[in-house]
Amino acid sequence: MSLNTADPQVVKTEYKAMLGEGPVWDDHEQQLYWVDILNGMLMIHDPERNENYRYDIGEHIGAAALRKKGGLVLALKSGFAFFNIGEQKVNPIADPEAGLNGNRFNDGKCDPAGRFWAGTMAYNLQQGAGSLYSLDPDQDVEVKITGVTISNGMAWNTDDNIFYFIDTPERTVYAFDYEEERGDISNRRIIKEFSRADGFPDGMTIDTGNKLWIALYNGRKVIRIDPVSGKTLFEIPLPVPKVTSCTFGGADFDELYITTARENMSKDEIKEAPMSGSLFKAKIPFKGKPAFRFAG
Ligand code: CA
Helix, strand or coil: CCCEECCCEECCCCCCCCEEEEEEEECCCCEEEEEEHHHCEEEEEECCCCEEEEEECCCCEEEEEEECCCCEEEEECCEEEEEECCCCEEEEEECCCCCCCCEEEEEEEECCCCCEEEEEEECCCCCCCEEEEEECCCCCEEEEEEEECEEEEEEECCCCCEEEEEEHHHCEEEEEEEECCCCEEEEEEEEEECCHHHCEEEEEEECCCCCEEEEEECCCEEEEECCCCCCEEEEEECCCCEEEEEEEECCCCCEEEEEEECCCCCHHHHHHCCCCCCCEEEECCCCCCCCCCECC
């Protein structure tokens, strides 16, 4: 039996990222933010006007999230920071890993209560060297998980009582009980383990039916899985191997924006997959919901 699938289209941004990541749809401005971690770039894609903007942040940028009061909160090599698009100014907030020069921030996302969660990893991929942090609206930082190798995809269910989290080299998707008011997580369990042939689970989002959409790095696709049964329900094949993350966007939240990478690829591999690093978009018969915004 074949799975239901959708055909992704490449989005014309004239930019191929080394490590495209962190797509987040701004439902107020109807535009997409995404980042190129290793080139330190923040990108905006405006599909309505068919315009693209690029901001050189000047250091590795793991993730960007929207603020309720406008502008962005970033997870940078140097820690958490605010970014104002108009002034193009980075304002540092806090660096929970100051002195840990071998680490950088990776994926990040806001929770239902408006905290910004972002995790770290070692450049040399040392096992367990990373942590997952949350930045509260009052700018206090809490450690949520330690011993993470590559802190990656995050999602919260529609009842705001389950948190999903990916540690990529473990090839594992975890679920935790989540308590919104304090932001506590507990009762970690495994909901999905991928095989070597699947590739590595990377970025993740969730739809209104509480099914997870997971980008498979070196897996050439995004899949929709049931977090209860672990079964794959839908897949989007990509013409490139390194599929890094995805998020819902568009006026009706029925388009999936997908980021990809071209890092660590040989000339022959790039020749076989020349669109590596591009942004893709697929119209799908499922819907997402607006991204949570940072409340500080
Ligand atoms: Ca990632």
